[in-house]
Amino acid sequence: MRFNKNVGTAIGAYSFFIGTTYTVFGLLEILIGWGDFVGIGASLIPPIELAGINLVPPDVFGGIMLIIIGAVYLIGVRQQARGDREGLSFLLVGSLLAAVFFGVFTAIMLANGLGYMFQFEDWLDWTWLDDLRPGIWLFPLALPGAYLALTKKEWRE
Template identity: 30%
Template sequence: MGGRMMALYAGLLGLIYVAVGVLEIVGGLAVGWIPHDTFGGLVMLVVGSVYLCGVRELALGKEEGISFVLVGVMLSWVFGVLYLLMMGASLLDALVVGERALLDVRPEVILPLLTLPAIHHLRGLWRGWETRSP
């Protein structure tokens, strides 16, 4: 994946995260998979803005832009795993108390899956940096 393609991909991820973040802050969708969550929406805005900050550098072919994608991928997965842990805690609480579990799948859990191609590309870059001679 070249610099321009990675810039396009980071821009797309950034726009998706920002759009979902705004929808979470505004009140979610009637569809049901985007809940009203102000703090979750702010987190999504931060992750989206990290992706968008690297677009210009990547489009110009600068290597500095890839760091924004790397941080964005890490933030995506950290918050995705955090929300998975919250779902697990809700399930465990429901099992202990005997109530119905709240297993709502949130966008924060689904969206990190969109970063898998970026992870593949970043692994290739990492291997290239390992083989460089100083």
């Protein structure tokens, strides 16, 4: 079953944008974290900061997970651009995975906030910015896709 090709192209472009963004930030997390991971210490690229806030943590496995989310979006692009309704599945599951990781990282931030509130030793220097990472701030980009895939029932008929 197919839907309007113009709509399909727009959805494909949107998925391509999000998929590429997740993949790029996943790669950045890996490159920044690689030094720590293999024990050489220095990161392969300098940290990415905005107004003194570190936007991308050094996290090799976290980066791999972002790449997997990106891959789910990207694999569906061709089908979406053709107007094939099955392509919507990739948009929906990509957004679902993005939501899971957003939920997990937000829960971690809240738990760390609890540790800070009680002033436990390991949390004395913690600030909420320490836990702000692409898995959290990229998620709003994924919301429109999830909304459309779930609510536009005519695309699924």
